[in-house]
Amino acid sequence: MxxxxxxxxxxxxxxxxxxxxxxxxxxxxxxxxxxxxxxxxxxxxxxxxxxxxxxxxxxxxxxxxxxxxxxxxxxxxxxxxxxxxxxxxxxxxxxxxxxxxxxxxxxxxxxxxxxxxxxxxxxxxxxxxxxxxxxxxxxxxxxxxxxxxxxxxxxxxxxxxHQLADDSKHVDVQFLRKFSKLVEQHYKTHHTVADYADMLFITPKNLSKKISLLSKNTPNDIIKDRIILESKRLLAHTTLSVKEIAYSLNYEDDAYFVRFFTKHTGISPTSFRKQF
Incomplete structure (x- = not known):
């Protein structure tokens, strides 16, 4: 309806x-x-x-x-x-x-x-x-x-x-929400923890400490996982070439992108695409 x-x-x-x-x-x-x-x-x-x-x-x-x-x-x-x-x-x-x-x-x-x-x-x-x-x-x-x-x-x-219900945790919730939104907005162009720490006006070390409130993964893991997820979506649901996908994710060297994808997934982009 x-x-x-x-x-x-x-x-x-x-x-x-x-x-x-x-x-x-x-x-x-x-x-x-x-x-x-x-x-x-x-x-x-x-x-x-x-x-x-x-x-x-x-x-x-x-x-x-x-x-x-x-x-x-x-x-x-x-x-x-x-x-x-x-x-x-x-x-x-x-x-x-x-x-x-x-x-x-x-x-x-x-x-x-x-x-x-x-x-x-x-x-x-x-x-x-x-x-x-x-x-x-x-x-x-x-x-x-x-x-x-x-x-x-x-x-x-x-x-x-997530043990974040207390009023004292309100600032932490807002910070986590802001980091999450920034990654969603910028993962295609900003790939390092330092990039996001700068946008949040804190040090990379403090960013890692705050993220540990919610996730066992490091900020670097979260950023890389988001890039990998988008790579998989593009490989599975579009006809873009691996080179075009690499470029869309701000990797000028498609060979580096292939190594990055393979390292994090255990399978090459081409082999992943063949599954679909």
Whole structure:
């Protein structure tokens, strides 16, 4: 189901209605997405497969490739929307689409839910479903409020799960969000920890210390992993040559890029592409 308000789009569909054998998800590829996934569900996000132990929410940016593995359950849901509907400059940074649930370079942003949290989210999704069949002057704003409610609740759960819920940790959360956003914005052109430390006005050593609050990986690992992920996306989903991909990622020497990719993945770019 899709609602359109001029340029604003908001949709909701049951995962059981998505056919793995066709391109059902291609129509929402450019949309921002939230998926409610039940326990024991299996899904592939880009090139990584996950088997969920609990009910969970997954927050997905445009162009991230998601693929259910196996039959989709009846109680799974997909919510999708465009930036005109939500994520405009007026929204609070932490709960907008540049918040920590989106553009998260530290991890694939799953929010694991306990039984009470799961029931609560299901109830909100049911309200969304009822609102989708309503057509009055308040429908658009009601849908936006319900969407923001999911994002707010999920942000709160994420903070609790990462021991960042205390008010004293607010500055740390904002720093992590800012670093994550900077990597998303600049990974194609800025490849070193010093680059990001300069942008954040701290030393590389202090950057590493702050990142250790959330991730076992170093800032250098995070930056390189983001470059590798984009390399894989371009290899798997475009016809760009390896040289063109290297150039797009600011590697003038494509031979160096090939060595870099092979070192970090254990396979050459050409061999990786052949898998697809």
């Amino acid at each position: 899709l609602k359109e308000f001029t340029y604003k789009q908001f949709g909701n569909i049951k995962l059981s209605e998505i056919n793995n054998n066709d391109n059902s998800l291609s129509g929402v590829h450019e949309h921002i997405k939230i998926l409610f996934l039940p326990a024991n569900f299996k899904i592939k996000v880009d090139f990584q497969a996950f088997h969920l132990k609990t009910d969970a929410l997954l927050f997905v940016n445009p162009k991230v490739v998601i693929q259910p593995l196996g039959d989709a359950p009846n109680d799974g849901d997909l919510i999708y929307f465009n930036r005109d509907f939500y994520c405009i400059e007026l929204h609070d940074q932490e709960v907008a689409c540049d918040g920590i649930l989106y553009n998260n370079v530290f991890e694939v942003p799953f929010i694991e839910l306990d039984s009470n949290q799961s029931v609560n989210i299901k109830n909100i999704i049911e309200e969304i479903r009822l609102e989708m069949i309503t057509d009055d002057a308040n429908t658009e704003e009601m849908l936006r409020i319900l969407l923001k409610l999911i994002i707010l609740k999920s942000t709160r759960i994420w903070k609790q799960q």
